[in-house]
Amino acid sequence: MVRKHYISALDIGTSKVIALIGEVQEDNGIHIIGIGQAPSRGLKAGMVTNIDATAQAIKQAVGEAELMADCKVGSVTTGIAGNHIRSLNSQGVVKIKDGEVTQADIDRAIETAKAVNIPPDHSILHTVVQEYIIDNQPGVREPIGMSGVRLDTRVHIITGAVTALQNIQKCITRCNLHMDQIMLQPLASGQAVLTEDEKELGVCVIDIGGGTTDIAVYTNGAIRHTAVIPVAGDLITSDLAQALRTPYSAAEYIKVHHGAAHADIAGEDMDEMVEVPSVGDRQPRQIARRSLSTVIGPRVEEILELVQHELHRSGFYEDMLTSGIVLTGGASMLAGIVDLAEDIFGLPARVGVPPEMPGVSERIRNPRNATVIGLLYAARGDAENSGEGGTPAASREHGESWFGKIKEWLRDNF
Numbered sequence: 001m002v003r004k005h006y007i008s009a010l011d012i013g014t015s016k017v018i019a020l021i022g023e024v025q026e027d028n029g030i031h032i033i034g035i036g037q038a039p040s041r042g043l044k045a046g047m048v049t050n051i052d053a054t055a056q057a058i059k060q061a062v063g064e065a066e067l068m069a070d071c072k073v074g075s076v077t078t079g080i081a082g083n084h085i086r087s088l089n090s091q092g093v094v095k096i097k098d099g100e101v102t103q104a105d106i107d108r109a110i111e112t113a114k115a116v117n118i119p120p121d122h123s124i125l126h127t128v129v130q131e132y133i134i135d136n137q138p139g140v141r142e143p144i145g146m147s148g149v150r151l152d153t154r155v156h157i158i159t160g161a162v163t164a165l166q167n168i169q170k171c172i173t174r175c176n177l178h179m180d181q182i183m184l185q186p187l188a189s190g191q192a193v194l195t196e197d198e199k200e201l202g203v204c205v206i207d208i209g210g211g212t213t214d215i216a217v218y219t220n221g222a223i224r225h226t227a228v229i230p231v232a233g234d235l236i237t238s239d240l241a242q243a244l245r246t247p248y249s250a251a252e253y254i255k256v257h258h259g260a261a262h263a264d265i266a267g268e269d270m271d272e273m274v275e276v277p278s279v280g281d282r283q284p285r286q287i288a289r290r291s292l293s294t295v296i297g298p299r300v301e302e303i304l305e306l307v308q309h310e311l312h313r314s315g316f317y318e319d320m321l322t323s324g325i326v327l328t329g330g331a332s333m334l335a336g337i338v339d340l341a342e343d344i345f346g347l348p349a350r351v352g353v354p355p356e357m358p359g360v361s362e363r364i365r366n367p368r369n370a371t372v373i374g375l376l377y378a379a380r381g382d383a384e385n386s387g388e389g390g391t392p393a394a395s396r397e398h399g400e401s402w403f404g405k406i407k408e409w410l411r412d413n414f
Helices: 051-069 103-113 162-174 185-193 196-201 233-244 248-258 289-313 337-345 367-385 402-413
Strands: 006-012 016-024 030-039 075-080 086-095 122-134 137-140 150-161 178-184 203-208 213-219 222-229 273-276 285-288 324-328 349-351
Touching: 006 051, 006 162, 006 367, 016 051, 016 367, 030 051, 030 367, 051 162, 075 162, 075 185, 075 367, 086 103, 086 222, 103 122, 103 150, 122 162, 122 178, 122 222, 150 162, 150 222, 162 178, 178 185, 178 367, 185 203, 185 213, 185 222, 185 324, 185 367, 196 203, 196 213, 203 289, 213 289, 222 289, 233 248, 233 289, 248 273, 248 289, 273 289, 285 289, 289 337, 324 337, 324 367, 337 349
Parallel strands: 006 075, 075 178, 203 324, 324 349
Antiparallel strands: 006 016, 016 030, 086 150, 122 137, 122 150, 203 213, 213 222, 273 285
């Protein structure tokens, strides 16, 4: 009997919590067998503000996924975001010991690159290798076995607040779950919606979620910059609620089903009338869809301009992003947002949709779920690296990992 291997991912967002359970196929593909979703009321701008409320949402989402998949989840790969995230590029140089690059040489070079000053309340989440340079020969992707004297490693380091990490871990632990891996959300989104060609030519993925707008810049096939901006879709909903004098839940529904970021959209009926519920006992009103764009458009424009400012601040200008802009996240589904992005950046833009996967309906396969699908890919990669190919979640055994070392450090220092 062939043993089935399962992996699970958990996206703890500001507006919703989504859980996915996948079965790893023989060809290394993933078949989605369970999905669960719950409203999120315990986070603000990507950071946990209420542990009990967040844990309850996780339990609900995971429970729905377990019921659909008919299996028990014991561990998850999850994401993290928030204004506390910081990133920097670094490099480490070592002498190649025996004239031929070995894994030990690579490990020493990466450790040297990680010797940077970070705030005492921060911890390194990711150290992503960008490229290797052997004896001034740049652009080396696989250095093992190559001859040389000096090995130079360029890396992208991402750090996050220790307390933010602890709070996410507490929420997951309260649900009797183990956290296999924690991943920066824009990296997960990029993994789900970008092509290799886009990463090579230069691209910026902008994930506009509920509480944060996450940015990841790729050039020459490697991640070059990441950032999190605490302005996103929830502010669009708040603007609508105030401008239309309607309850927040009604404003969210109107934004999702009728919202537009641009007044002039080809093929869209912008004169369509939308019913707007009133507060209290007042009668609902009718408003033209075009009028919604006068509220939504300026806020979306502000978000995209903040992204542009962050790119310029970090030294990444439009001429470096040959492939342009890829928008994902819930707000990327607003009508006209692609046109608005192209106007602001002067670059081609598209909406990033996760690729087709077995068991994934069109309802699931949309930009709102890009992060959790990317996390599921990361869970598969983690299982491959551990030599398991994914294991049944209920009976999973956990070996030593980078995250286990972080947990030991947290226990010893806090």
